[in-house]
Amino acid sequence: MYTATLLCNPAKPSLDPALVESLRNAWGGGDALWLAPDEAAEFTLDTLPDNQWDVWADLQDMNVDLVIQQTEGRRKKMLLADMDSTMIQQECIDELAEEAGVGARVKDITARAMNGELDFDGALTERVGLLKDLPETVITKVLNERITLMPGGPALLATMKADGAYAALVSGGFTAFTSKVAAELGFDENRANTLHVADGKLTGEAGRPILGRQAKVEALEQITAKLGITESDVLAVGDGANDLGMLKRAGAGVALHAKPSVAAECDIRINHGDLTALLYLQGYSRDEFKG
Numbered sequence: 001m002y003t004a005t006l007l008c009n010p011a012k013p014s015l016d017p018a019l020v021e022s023l024r025n026a027w028g029g030g031d032a033l034w035l036a037p038d039e040a041a042e043f044t045l046d047t048l049p050d051n052q053w054d055v056w057a058d059l060q061d062m063n064v065d066l067v068i069q070q071t072e073g074r075r076k077k078m079l080l081a082d083m084d085s086t087m088i089q090q091e092c093i094d095e096l097a098e099e100a101g102v103g104a105r106v107k108d109i110t111a112r113a114m115n116g117e118l119d120f121d122g123a124l125t126e127r128v129g130l131l132k133d134l135p136e137t138v139i140t141k142v143l144n145e146r147i148t149l150m151p152g153g154p155a156l157l158a159t160m161k162a163d164g165a166y167a168a169l170v171s172g173g174f175t176a177f178t179s180k181v182a183a184e185l186g187f188d189e190n191r192a193n194t195l196h197v198a199d200g201k202l203t204g205e206a207g208r209p210i211l212g213r214q215a216k217v218e219a220l221e222q223i224t225a226k227l228g229i230t231e232s233d234v235l236a237v238g239d240g241a242n243d244l245g246m247l248k249r250a251g252a253g254v255a256l257h258a259k260p261s262v263a264a265e266c267d268i269r270i271n272h273g274d275l276t277a278l279l280y281l282q283g284y285s286r287d288e289f290k291g
Helices: 017-027 052-060 092-100 103-114 120-129 137-145 153-162 175-185 213-227 241-249
Strands: 002-007 033-036 040-045 065-070 078-081 166-174 189-193 195-198 201-206 234-238 252-256 268-270
Touching: 002 017, 017 040, 052 065, 065 268, 078 153, 078 213, 092 103, 092 120, 092 137, 092 166, 103 120, 103 241, 120 201, 137 175, 153 166, 153 175, 166 175, 166 213, 175 189, 189 213, 213 234, 213 241, 234 241, 241 252
Parallel strands: 078 166, 078 234, 166 189, 234 252, 252 268
Antiparallel strands: 002 040, 002 065, 033 040, 195 201
């Protein structure tokens, strides 16, 4: 048994009931269940449709996301999340670079690294090097003035946590940022890289080993083993090439507003919804949201 979920941007709820009924009828699905009026609906299917991705592409033009997954085991016991451009709307290192006057150069490297065009470790080392001599106080300034949470994040964490799930934030960014974001959202733990500081200034070096793609996979392995759950019990979410390892291993790997090369390798792609989409995918209705 499969479940098809259709959803849109909750800031502009425009999911047409006629569209849902038309697709349900075409695929011979069960009765539609509305998880939120004009925003998210689901129905069951006995088999996977042959034209799933053709329909997906058509719906993308209507600003609607479509996800089809096995019904059994949809509700997950663990959330494993990337931070930059996933739980927050920015890339922290790009914001630091703006303060250092090297914003354009660093943003270009970040974009290429997240698209899988550059080696992550080398790209991080190069970008951190460009931040040398930046006052450590700039980190707090960026956190207070430039960093904003991704819409839907507080509800995602509060709802899954209330249902007993464990939440881990794993980032190729920096602990100075993940610690604050994790505390604000309610993550149980966070893992990230460290920025070296001396005499109140960034040294231009990051701690070793660098936490990249493989470290996120290792976090998945280590935390599931600690909790006594399986990788199929995990919902992972990210947007960059360094997230692909954990996205492919998790029971549900969500490419959230991801780079095209990343989304192409994932079966669950959210391009229009916000982080509450991850709740709808698990069958939560808006009435069940916490926070």
